[in-house]
Amino acid sequence: MNRTIKTFRSCVGAAALAALSVPALVPASTALAASPEDARHLSQAVEALRAIDTLKADFVQTDRSGQSVRGALTLKRPGRIRFQYEKSANMLIVGDGKALTLIDYDVRQVQRWPISNSPLGALLDPKRDVAKYGKVLSTGNPNVVSIEVRDRSHPEYGVITLIFQRKASAPGGLELTYWVALDSQNKRTTIALSNQRYGVPVTDNDFRWVDPRPRNRR
Structure with missing residues (x-):
C-alpha cells in the first residue's frame, strides 16, 4: 500500500463526517450577534445548499501532509450522498440520510456513523433545523463567502469551514467550492470540488x- 492511500485511510472517517456537515448553518445564537451583512451571507448559503436537488462533481481530498486522493461525488436530496474514491483507494462512502457508511474493500470492513443526532446530514434532510451552527468568517473578497461550522x-465533531464562490448559474447564486475539516485530534482534511453539475x-x-x-460474519 503506498503512502498516499495509507494516509488516506487514516483520515477518511473524519473527512467523511465533515462532508455531511456541510449545511448545518445559520445558528440562532450567532445570528443575533452577527452584522446584517453576515446574517445575509448565512441566509444566502443556506438557501443555495437547500436549492440543490441533485449534484455530481469531481473532488480531491487532501490531508495535512499534502497527500491527495481523487474521486466523484453524487448527491440526491433528500437523504443520499456517495463519495466514490479512485480505484487505487478501493473504498466507498455512502450516506442514506440516517447513517454514513464507509466500505473498505481491501480489508473487507464496513463502518457506520449515525447522523440523526448531530449536524451531520442536514444537507440531505430539508426538514432538519439548520439554525444552530454557522458563523461567517471575513475573506476580504465580496465574491467569496466563508462559513465556519x-x-x-x-x-x-470538529470544525468545518465552507468556502463558497458567487456564481450566477449555481443554485442560489453561490457554489460550494471546497471545505476544510479539522477533527478533534487537529487533523486537517480539505475536499475541493470541481466540475459541479x-x-x-x-x-x-x-x-x-x-x-x-463474509456472509457468516455480518
Missing part, C-alpha cells in the same frame, strides 16, 4: 453498494 456541545439524472441505484464481508 461547529457544534460546541459536541467538540468531537446540478439537476442531473440520479437514481437510487447510484447509492447501492456491495458488502465485502
